[in-house]
Amino acid sequence: MKPARGPSRRRADGRLRLAVLSRNKKLYSTRRLVEAAKQRGHAVKVLDTLRCQLVLARDAPRVFYRGAEVGRIDVVIPRIGASITGYGLSVVNQFDMMGVPTLNNSVPIARSRDKLRALQLLSRFGIDIPRTVMCRYREEVPLAVEQVGGLPCIMKLIQGTQGVGVLLASTMTEVEGMLDTLWHLGQEILIQELIAESRGKDVRALVIGDRVVAAMRRTAREGEFRSNIHRGGEGQAIELPPAYAEAAVKAARVIGLEVAGVDMLESKEGPKIMEVNSSPGFEGLEQVTGQDIAGLYVEHAVELARAHAAGWSKARLI
Known part of the structure; x- marks a missing residue:
C-alpha cells in the first residue's frame, strides 16, 4: 500500500508555506493572518474553502483549487464560517489525510x-458550565425551565455564532412560543440558566x-x-x-x-x-489589548508545522 504523501520539506531558508482557509481574504482576521505570515518571511495563500475541490482515490487524496492542484503546503489555518461547517470540515479533513498539519483539525471543530x-x-x-437542558416535547418545558433555575432563562440554537440564535425569555409564554416556532423550523434548542x-x-x-x-x-x-x-x-x-x-x-x-x-x-x-x-475573530482583542494576536497565531502554526515535519521525517527513518 502506497503511503499518503507527507508534509513538504522545509526550505533551506526556513520559509514555510501557509494556507488560510477563508471565504473572504478581506475579512479582518484573514487579512491580519496574511500580514503576520509575510512579516515573518513565510509564503501564504488564502484559499476560498468552497472553491477547494476534493479528489479521492485509493491512498491518494488530493485538493484542487480553481482548476489547479494545490501545491505543497506546510500548515493550514482553518477559518471555517458556521454557514459552511459541513464542507469546511471535509476540506480540513482532506488536508489532514494528505499529511498536512492543520491548526485545529476537523473533529474538534465539529x-x-x-x-x-x-x-x-x-x-x-x-x-x-451554566445549567443546561435539552428537551423536545412541550409538556416537558415547565420542568426544563425549573431545572435551569426558573425564569428568566436563556434559549440557544445548538448551532449558532456571534450571538445569533441566543434568546432571553422572561415568561413561560415566551419560552413556549419561541420553542414552538423554532421546533417547527426544524431547529434543536437548549434551555440554559441565566447567570444574573x-x-x-x-x-x-x-x-x-x-x-x-x-x-x-x-x-x-x-x-x-x-x-x-x-x-x-x-x-x-x-x-x-x-x-x-x-x-x-x-x-x-x-x-x-x-x-x-x-x-x-x-x-x-x-x-x-x-x-x-x-475560529475566533480577534479584531476586538487586538484593538483593546494592542497585542499582535495574528502574529501569535502564525507563530504557533509555524511551530506546529515544524514539529510535525520533524516527527514525520523521524518516522520515515524508522
Whole structure:
C-alpha cells in the first residue's frame, strides 16, 4: 500500500508555506493572518474553502483549487464560517489525510460547532458550565425551565455564532412560543440558566497552545443582553485571574483545539464556560489589548508545522 504523501520539506531558508482557509481574504482576521505570515518571511495563500475541490482515490487524496492542484503546503489555518461547517470540515479533513498539519483539525471543530456536544464534554471533564437542558416535547418545558433555575432563562440554537440564535425569555409564554416556532423550523434548542450577576457581560479568552494569550471583558450595549462585539458590545482588556485562565485552557484541551476563543461568565462560584469557538475573530482583542494576536497565531502554526515535519521525517527513518 502506497503511503499518503507527507508534509513538504522545509526550505533551506526556513520559509514555510501557509494556507488560510477563508471565504473572504478581506475579512479582518484573514487579512491580519496574511500580514503576520509575510512579516515573518513565510509564503501564504488564502484559499476560498468552497472553491477547494476534493479528489479521492485509493491512498491518494488530493485538493484542487480553481482548476489547479494545490501545491505543497506546510500548515493550514482553518477559518471555517458556521454557514459552511459541513464542507469546511471535509476540506480540513482532506488536508489532514494528505499529511498536512492543520491548526485545529476537523473533529474538534465539529465538536465546538455543536453546542450540546461541547457542553457534554466540558461537563464530563468537570468544567463548570451554566445549567443546561435539552428537551423536545412541550409538556416537558415547565420542568426544563425549573431545572435551569426558573425564569428568566436563556434559549440557544445548538448551532449558532456571534450571538445569533441566543434568546432571553422572561415568561413561560415566551419560552413556549419561541420553542414552538423554532421546533417547527426544524431547529434543536437548549434551555440554559441565566447567570444574573453576569447579565450583559462575559469574558472572551483567546487560548493558543497551552496558554491564554489575551483576554477581554465584553459588555452589551444598552437594551441588549448579548455582549458580542458583532452585536455592538464593547470590550475592555483584562488580566485573567488564574482560575479563569486555567478553566479556559482546560476547555480548549477538552474540545481538542490548538486555538480557541473561550467565552466565560463571571458567576459567584467562579468561571462558567459558555462556548468554545474554533475560529475566533480577534479584531476586538487586538484593538483593546494592542497585542499582535495574528502574529501569535502564525507563530504557533509555524511551530506546529515544524514539529510535525520533524516527527514525520523521524518516522520515515524508522
